[in-house]
Amino acid sequence: MPEHPDYRPSVGDAPLPEATVARLPLYWQVLVERDDEGVTTVSSQQLGRAAGVTPAQVRKDLSQLGSPGIRGVGYQVDQLLTHLSQVLGLTREWRVVLVGIGNLGRALTRYEGFAERGFEIVALVDADPERIGTRVAGLEVESADRLPAIVAREGIAIGILAVPAAAADEVARQLVDAGVTALLNFAPAALRVPDHIHVRRVDLASELGILAYHAQRRAGATPLLDQQGR
Amino acid sequence: MPEHPDYRPSVGDAPLPEATVARLPLYWQVLVERDDEGVTTVSSQQLGRAAGVTPAQVRKDLSQLGSPGIRGVGYQVDQLLTHLSQVLGLTREWRVVLVGIGNLGRALTRYEGFAERGFEIVALVDADPERIGTRVAGLEVESADRLPAIVAREGIAIGILAVPAAAADEVARQLVDAGVTALLNFAPAALRVPDHIHVRRVDLASELGILAYHAQRRAGATPLLDQQGR
DNA sequence: ATGTGTGAACGTATTCACAGCC
DNA sequence: GGCTGTGAATACGTTCACACAT
Numbered sequence: 105m106p107e108h109p110d111y112r113p114s115v116g117d118a119p120l121p122e123a124t125v126a127r128l129p130l131y132w133q134v135l136v137e138r139d140d141e142g143v144t145t146v147s148s149q150q151l152g153r154a155a156g157v158t159p160a161q162v163r164k165d166l167s168q169l170g171s172p173g174i175r176g177v178g179y180q181v182d183q184l185l186t187h188l189s190q191v192l193g194l195t196r197e198w199r200v201v202l203v204g205i206g207n208l209g210r211a212l213t214r215y216e217g218f219a220e221r222g223f224e225i226v227a228l229v230d231a232d233p234e235r236i237g238t239r240v241a242g243l244e245v246e247s248a249d250r251l252p253a254i255v256a257r258e259g260i261a262i263g264i265l266a267v268p269a270a271a272a273d274e275v276a277r278q279l280v281d282a283g284v285t286a287l288l289n290f291a292p293a294a295l296r297v298p299d300h301i302h303v304r305r306v307d308l309a310s311e312l313g314i315l316a317y318h319a320q321r322r323a324g325a326t327p328l329l330d331q332q333g334r
Numbered sequence: 335m336p337e338h339p340d341y342r343p344s345v346g347d348a349p350l351p352e353a354t355v356a357r358l359p360l361y362w363q364v365l366v367e368r369d370d371e372g373v374t375t376v377s378s379q380q381l382g383r384a385a386g387v388t389p390a391q392v393r394k395d396l397s398q399l400g401s402p403g404i405r406g407v408g409y410q411v412d413q414l415l416t417h418l419s420q421v422l423g424l425t426r427e428w429r430v431v432l433v434g435i436g437n438l439g440r441a442l443t444r445y446e447g448f449a450e451r452g453f454e455i456v457a458l459v460d461a462d463p464e465r466i467g468t469r470v471a472g473l474e475v476e477s478a479d480r481l482p483a484i485v486a487r488e489g490i491a492i493g494i495l496a497v498p499a500a501a502a503d504e505v506a507r508q509l510v511d512a513g514v515t516a517l518l519n520f521a522p523a524a525l526r527v528p529d530h531i532h533v534r535r536v537d538l539a540s541e542l543g544i545l546a547y548h549a550q551r552r553a554g555a556t557p558l559l560d561q562q563g564r
Numbered sequence: 565a566t567g568t569g570t571g572a573a574c575g576t577a578t579t580c581a582c583a584g585c586c
Numbered sequence: 587g588g589c590t591g592t593g594a595a596t597a598c599g600t601t602c603a604c605a606c607a608t
Contacts, residue, residue: 158600160600176607
């Protein structure tokens with residue numbers, strides 16, 4: 105392998121595997137906690153345990169990321185945290201627009217997990233004329249046709265869709281046209297967006313469907329009561 | 335390959351790949367819509383388009399499931415929907431307990447997507463003494479130590495965790511002890527549960543972290559008017 | 565001794581491409 | 587002609603196992 109005695113690949117270059125990217129926020133979360141507790145080093149074992157991942161997986165991920173560990177010791181919590189924050193872009197604040205101010209949308213405005221990680225909802229959009237102009241969570245609800253102005257005004261790169269399925273695709277198009285490059289979609293619908301736009305889908309009903317499959321399978325397979333406790 | 339002129343493997347046997355299982359609810363959803371519109375057949379092309387999946391993928395999934403398509407025509411909507419419902423266990427109602435009646439928890443009680451697919455939240459649990467005994471969404475909030483009684487009383491197999499990360503693992507243990515076999519976890523924490531318990535994790539902050547990674551990467555790749563910086 | 569870094573082995577998932585049937 | 591069903595090819599992801607650094 106190439107020998108770079110003291111150099112590590114920095115932020116801009118890595119095309120990290122998507123599966124790895126999906127785990128980085130878990131590690132980040134764990135590291136923040138450990139750091140707060142004053143712990144200075146973690147092993148892949150400990151990190152993996154807390155994140156729900158095998159130690160080998162942790163090492164693979166972190167090595168792909170180019171993050172230095174110390175053999176016989178583990179990883180330096182503060183260093184690793186800094187590096188991870190850079191890679192994930194969590195050193196800056198991300199301004200987010202939320203579209204759809206229904207039940208879920210309103211709950212999201214109050215979710216503290218976002219702010220703790222540097223995400224701030226700075227604009228609200230809804231299609232319902234009754235809602236437009238009202239204030240929710242300290243923000244004025246605006247109309248969707250103002251999206252280009254909103255995105256430019258606030259410097260927004262990320263949009264959250266909490267609209268009904270029927271409206272999702274159209275709203276996605278508007279968001280993309282307005283300049284948003286990443287979308288978090290809560291609607292149970294596929295979004296047709298250009299390739300360079302990143303979409304993550306969170307489909308609660310699907311999740312329950314998947315669980316139902318397993319619960320049923322389990323119920324069918326269980327002859328009597330035959331589980332054990334760990 | 336084996337010739338089974340008219341026989342297709344039915345509900346009880348298939349150990350479907352997890353990736354396939356995760357897509358079945360998407361297909362199910364699309365089929366319900368098409369069925370409502372009175373459409374009688376769909377091609378893998380159409381189904382895939384609506385679900386955000388390639389046609390080849392759809393065919394692979396449905397063939398693994400043992401579901402019959404007609405060459406030159408496509409799939410019979412009603413047949414396929416029936417079969418899928420059976421496989422996913424969506425022919426029955428699933429009774430669900432929700433633990434954690436904060437912002438997110440309350441929003442979930444009002445989420446119509448669950449009921450539409452046969453999931454009903456039939457019990458609410460919270461640790462906060464202030465909340466216990468109050469009524470939310472027509473249900474009385476109960477204490478966690480009543481979980482065994484609740485699960486038995488209501489015939490519950492699925493639990494939803496909308497509690498703070500620090501409490502998640504302990505609550506999961508209580509749910510499992512009470513007899514729940516599948517969990518939907520909204521807390522940003524790993525749950526230590528026995529192997530036979532199925533957990534799906536929905537981590538909103540992680541999702542945003544993943545998007546931030548891509549948004550940043552994209553911004554770095556964009557040569558012209560760069561972002562604002564910090 | 566302990567725990568990383570990583571090739572190699574393994575397993576899983578997706579895509580291709582085409583034969584076969586309607 | 588159109589579209590499924592599916593082996594074969596490929597890509598992706600995870601786990602193993604062990605040399606090597608501290």
